[in-house]
Structures are given as structure tokens and as C-alpha cells.
Amino acid sequence: MIGARRRLGGDSGENVWPGFVDALSTLLLVIIFLLSLFVLAQFFLGQALSGRDKALAELRMQVLELGDLLKMEQQASAALRDSMAELSSSLEAANKDRDALSAELESTKSALASSTARLSELDAAASALGIEAADLKSRYATASEELEREKALSESARRQVETLQRSITALREQLARLEAALQASEERDQRNQAVIVDLGRRLNRALAAKVDELAGYRSEFFGRLKEVLANRPEVRIEGDRFVFASELLFESGSAELGPEGRAEMRKFAETLLTISRELPSDLDWVLRVDGHTDKRPISTARFRNNWELSTARAVSVVEFLVEQGVEPHRLAAAGFGEHHPLDPADNTYAYARNRRIEMRLDQR
Template sequence: MIGSRRRIGGGGQDNSWPGFVDALSTLLMVIIFLLSMFVLAQFFLGQALSGRDQALAELRGQVAQLGNLLKMEKQSNQALRDSMAELSASLTAANKDRDTLSADLEATKSALAASDARLAEMTAARERFEADATDLAERFKLADDALSEERIISKRAQEQVAQLQRNITALQEQLGRLEAALQASEERDRRNQAVIVDMGRRLNRALASKVEELAGYRSEFFGRLKEVLSTRPEIRVEGDRFVFASELLFASGSADLGPEGRAEMRKFAETLIAISQEIPQELNWILRVDGHTDKRPISNAQFRSNWELSAARAISVVRFLISVGVPADRLAATGFGEHQPIDPADNVFAYSRNRRIEMRLTQR
């Protein structure tokens, strides 16, 4: 700028501004700029200070709020501590209740186990009672059958007794008439005495003849059965009876005739039926079937003693004989258990001999 001003003047009079004027104007401009900046700075600083005061006021308000919140938090913490104390007390009580309930649960489990054991015992007892009831029903049926047979036999015996009583009454009447006749005449008395003696002799002879006749049939019966059963070593003839080994007829501890025993009994029945048709009707013969066991005791659901087993076996044989045609009124079943041994020794051979079925033809 100064140079330009110098060029304008040319070579004429130098009327340019001194150089310090330019410096002063520049300095003035700088000062004005600085004052402007200072004013602006003061303005912005005042704005900043006023904003700081407002922020401080807000901070004070927030601090007051935080104080209130802290106070409320302390109160909440105290309430929580009280709640925690109550919860601790409740937890202690709950633990005690839990321990009590655990003890009660253990006692209940023990009682349940005892109840289960008792139930098992009662179930087993019920099963035993049912088995006993079944056994009693079977025994009652056997006893009822035996009783029916005994009633039939008893009825026939009563009829025979009644007939004998009528015969005795008739004889008493005859004796009365004879006594009257004897009183009327000693001669007639002697004659009647002679007649009575003669009648007695004839009666004795007749009875002896019947006995001999039955003995003859018995002998024939035994002879034929010997021929039929001679091939079996398990069947023996001892005196006036046939002896069948139980092993031939029955399984151990059973009263049911096996297939082999049924076959032998069928042969026996056929021979008995053939001979019975030849025996006169007035001979009141009967075949007695006797059951025997060894002395070793038996006790099971079906048989409580050897006596019951021997009777059941005898009845089983009688029933089979009836089923193949032998008249029921000619049969009788008897059980002796172990009380009639034929070998008193205490070994397996004696036991085998004593377990037997005996059959004997006799008179009523």
C-alpha cells in the first residue's frame, strides 16, 4: 500500500502517510480485534458462569434428591433387615417343621412297612385258610360218602336186627307154647325136649354146613384169585386175606388208583363177580377192604394223618370195585393207619410191607 502511494506521487511532492501511521492503524485494528474478542470472551464467560450456576443449582437439587433417596434406601434396607430377620425366624421354624415332618414320614414309612408285612401275613393266612377249607370240603365229601355207605350198612343191619327180633319173638312164643305143652304133660315134655335137642343139632349142623359152604366159596375165591394174580409178586396171600402192596395201587402220599392198580383191581373184580353169582343169596357174605400205612407220619393239605390216608385208599378201592360191577352192599372200607403193622421193624423193607391194602371175604 505504501509503495502504491509512493508510485502515485511520481516525482512530485511526497505527501504520503508516514509509516508509523500504518503501524498505528494496524495496531489499532489489532487492539480493536482483541477488545472484540475480550468482549466476546466476557460474553461467553458470563453465559458459561450463568450456566454453571444453573448446573450447580440443579446439582444441589439432585444432591437433595439423592439424600432423600439415600434416606429412603436406608429405610428400605432397615425394612429388608427386619424382613430378613423374620425370614430367618420363619426358616428356622420351617426347618423345625421339616425335621418334624421327616420324623413323621419315617414313622409313617415304618408303619407302612409293618402294614405291608401284616398284609403279606394276612394274605398267606388267607391262602392257608382257603387250602384248609378245600381240604375240609374234600374230607367232608369223603366222610359223607363213607357215612352214606355206613348208613346203608346200618339200615341193613337194623333190618336184620328187626328180623332177628321178630324171629326171637316167634321163638319166645313157640317156647311159651312149648312150656305150656310141657306143663300139660311130662311125656310130651320129654318128647318136646327130644325134639328141641334134635332141632338144635339140626340147626348146628345147618349152621356148620353154611359155614363150611362159605368156607368152600372162600377157598374157591382164593384159589381163582391166586391163579389170576399169581404173576404179581406185589400181591401176597396171608391166611384168609389177599395183601396188595400200596406201591402197586397208589403213588406215594396219594389215594388215587393208578393205571396199574386199576388193571389189577379189574381182574380182582371180575373174579369176585364170577364167584359171587355162585354163592347162595342166603349167605350174607361181604368183602372187607382194609387200608394200612407205615408208621412214618404224614401231614399235607389233603391228609392230616395216616389214618385218613389209609381210609381214603380203602374207600378209593371200594369205589372202583363198585364202578366195575361189584354190588355196593357186599363191600366195606376200613382204615387202620399205622396201627396194624405186619412187620414191626424200623427200616424201608418193613415200611414197604406195612403199606398195603388187604381184602378179606367174610360174613356179616
């Protein structure tokens, strides 16, 4: 620009640009640049000083926190010293307890040694007892088997004894009534005492004779029936009873006599009628027909339970015997359901044994 102005001035001759103006312009530019540098330096210096103040403030805060931590550490140290003192006293007590426990442990060890020796003796005794127990179990099993055989052999005898006991009980009741009558008569007439005593003896002999007579007829009755029904395995004699398997007489769940059952009952009725004609008229006998079922429950439109079925079967047999000519007052029907089993087991064989009709000749 200066050069241009000079050229212009040279051309005109009137406008002359002084040289010192260029120098002043350059100096002014330099001063402005320096002022700018100074301002920038001041700005950066202010920033640096501001950061240092913040750092000093943070350091002061950290110093204060370290002082607090130091106080806390001092307090903790004091607590630790107190704890150390307590631990020292506890350690001394624990050492004393340890010494006492050591002495007790020694005594326990000696007691354990003696207990171990005693235990060995007891083990030997237990082994001997085990051998003896095994021997006793074997002997018990053998005795049980023998007892079962004896029970089986004495079952029929037991039933006969029960029948005789019932007869004897009836006789005792009659004797009791007679004794009451004799006592009343004794108060009225002491002079006839000898006659009454003799009458009692004769009555006892007569009752015993009646019992013997009924037993004889019962034996004859069973003997003849056994001959008639000997070829039927479904019919068996158990004590003083004739036992007919239900399968021989009835269909399953029915109380109607089947053809085979009617044929067998017809034979039975004929034998019964033949024997009844030979019985004395003063012998008050009755044939009891008992119905039994197995334990399996039944519920049909006709029979609500086994009790009704067993009773209906017994009544059906009695009605058929009446049709064959047996007098009704000589017959009695009873149903026992499943409550008097011959075999309590739960299998097909036991069920078949328990389903039965029993007939027994008895005296009223």
C-alpha cells in the first residue's frame, strides 16, 4: 500500500506519504500483538491460580479428613488395648480350664478303657445269648408244629365236648329248677326228704339216659347219612355236624336249590324220616340248619349282605325238607353270614370251605 501510495504521489507530486507513518503503523501493530500476548498470558495465569486455589482447598479438606481418621485410629487403638487386656485375662482362665479338662480327659480315658473291656465281655455274652436264642427259636418252631398237629387232631373232639357241654348246661338248668322246687317242698314237708332225694337221683339218671339216648340216635343218624352220602367229597362230617358245600346245593349268589342239591337233600330227607320214626315220642329233638358264606361282600337286588344270603339258603333247605315230609316243628333255620368261618385265610380254598350248610341234630 505504501509503495502504491508512493507511486501515486510520484505521479501527482502533491500527495506525499511520510515514511514515519509506516514506522508508526508497524510499531502500533507490534504493540497490539504484545497487548494480545499479555492478555492471553493474564488469562492463562488466572486459570492456573484458580486451579491452585481449588487444589489447596482440596488438600485442606483431605488434611481435615486425615485428622478425623487419625482420631478414630487412636480410639480404635485404645479399644484394642482394652480388648487385649480382656483377652489376656480370658486366656489365663482358658488355660486353667484347659488344665482341668486335661485332668478330666485322663480320667475319662481310663474310664473308657474299663468300659471297652466291659463292652468286650458284653459282646461275648451277647454272642452266646444269640446262639442260645437261635436254638430256642428252632425248638419253638418244632413245638409250634407239634401243637398245630395236636390242635387239628383235637378239633373234632372239642366240638363234641362243646355239644355235650351245651347238653349238660341244659340239664343243669333243669336241675336248678328242680332244686328250687325241692327246697320249697322241703319247707312244707320234712318227712318226705328221703323220697325227694331219691326222686332227684332217679331224675338225674333219667336225664342222663335221655342224653345218652339222643347221643346214640345222633350217632346212628350220622352213620346212616355217612353211608348214603359217602361218595360225595362235598359232604363231610365235622364233630356233631353234617357239612354240605354251598357249590353242591346252590348257584353262586343264589338261594334256590339246584337240581343236584335237591337230589342230595331228598336223600337226606329220606334218611331223616326213617330215623325219626325210630325215635321215642318223648324225645324232643330238632334238626338245626345253619347257613354260612365266605367273607367277600355281596350286594344284589335280592340280598343286601351275606347275612341275608346265608339265612335265605338255610330257609330254602328247611322248606325243601318240609316238602319231603319232615315235620316243620322239628326244623330250625339260622344264618350266620361270614362271621363263623372254618378257615380265616384269604384264598380260594378257604372261601370254598367257609361257604357251607351245616346240619345238627339237637334236643330242645
